[in-house]
Amino acid sequence: MILSRSQVVASGAFDDITSRDIRFFEKAAELGELTVLLWPDAVIKEVAGEPPQFSLAERSYFLNAVRYISKVVEADASADCDSLPKNLGVDVWADYRPTANPVREKYARENKIRYHMFSCDSLNGFSEALPMPSASGERKVVVTGCYDWLHSGHVRFFEEVSRYGELYVIVGHDANIRMLKGEGHPLLPQEERRYMVGSIKYVKDALISSGDGWLDADPEIRRLKPDIYAVNEDGDVGGKRDYCTALGIEYLVLERTPAPGLPKRTSTDLRGF
Numbered sequence: 001m002i003l004s005r006s007q008v009v010a011s012g013a014f015d016d017i018t019s020r021d022i023r024f025f026e027k028a029a030e031l032g033e034l035t036v037l038l039w040p041d042a043v044i045k046e047v048a049g050e051p052p053q054f055s056l057a058e059r060s061y062f063l064n065a066v067r068y069i070s071k072v073v074e075a076d077a078s079a080d081c082d083s084l085p086k087n088l089g090v091d092v093w094a095d096y097r098p099t100a101n102p103v104r105e106k107y108a109r110e111n112k113i114r115y116h117m118f119s120c121d122s123l124n125g126f127s128e129a130l131p132m133p134s135a136s137g138e139r140k141v142v143v144t145g146c147y148d149w150l151h152s153g154h155v156r157f158f159e160e161v162s163r164y165g166e167l168y169v170i171v172g173h174d175a176n177i178r179m180l181k182g183e184g185h186p187l188l189p190q191e192e193r194r195y196m197v198g199s200i201k202y203v204k205d206a207l208i209s210s211g212d213g214w215l216d217a218d219p220e221i222r223r224l225k226p227d228i229y230a231v232n233e234d235g236d237v238g239g240k241r242d243y244c245t246a247l248g249i250e251y252l253v254l255e256r257t258p259a260p261g262l263p264k265r266t267s268t269d270l271r272g273f
Contacts, residue, residue, distance in 0.1 A: 008028055008031045008033060010024065010036050011075075012037075013044045014036065016053050022068070022195065022196060023125075023195075024096050025069055028094035031092050035088065038056065038075060040075055042077050054152075057262060062152050062155055066200065083107050095116070097117070097118070126194070138165050138166050140165055140168060141168065141226060142168045142230070144171075144172065144217040145171070146172050148271070149187065150193075156259045158200050161230045167204050169205075169207070170206075170209050170220050171194045171208050172216055180213075184273065226249060228251075229252070233253060
């Protein structure tokens with residue numbers, strides 16, 4: 001006998017996704033199968049007084065790539081932020097302190113939906129993401145980088161690279177990123193960057209580098225023994241091509257191409273430096 005899982009919904013704008021949002025999704029998914037009800041641009045503008053930083057299409061693309069989310073549903077333009085569409089079939093409405101309010105709780109109670117509010121303290125920390133299931137005999141692909149402000153461009157890169165095999169992402173450690181890019185970098189600490197990268201379903205596992213320089217991931221690469229080292233065109237620097245030749249690793253350079261219909265994104269543009 002197969003028991004059906006509880007149907008859980010989380011509702012919000014989820015405009016500039018942070019580690020707190022990802023941690024919320026992770027905890028909400030522990031309650032059952034998680035659907036995200038995503039507010040449209042017009043609703044966000046009405047509630048917040050200004051349009052979102054990222055469009056509905058871009059926000060939806062990112063959320064659909066988060067491993068803890070089963071489905072993303074785009075709310076109607078006339079949606080009420082404190083109620084849910086009747087056709088969702090929800091058992092649990094998961095919420096957290098920034099958006100929780102008595103109106104939502106009352107709606108859930110009247111509609112026989114369990115309202116589960118996560119405190120801020122319950123969302124602290126960065127858990128170790130469990131590696132995605134392995135495909136027998138699949139090739140290993142490794143990519144490296146800072147991934148300081150995770151955005152749709154990173155997600156698209158992971159999506160494309162994962163087509164070549166199981167994807168391992170090695171995130172640069174803080175001291176090395178600072179040495180390569182200067183003061184002010186990174187914006188986020190290494191454990192947080194690893195956690196964000198590891199939340200993307202195209203990523204088999206996310207690690208933190210332990211070496212130095214452009215090839216700071218050398219110790220991890222030698223341990224993983226990948227078949228392919230992939231970079232985007234901006235990352236084709238630092239002797240990586242010769243390094244791969246010496247180790248017998250296929251070197252793959254991909255053009256920086258956004259997902260269809262989405263704008264090109266770079267961390268530098270988003271940061272402003």
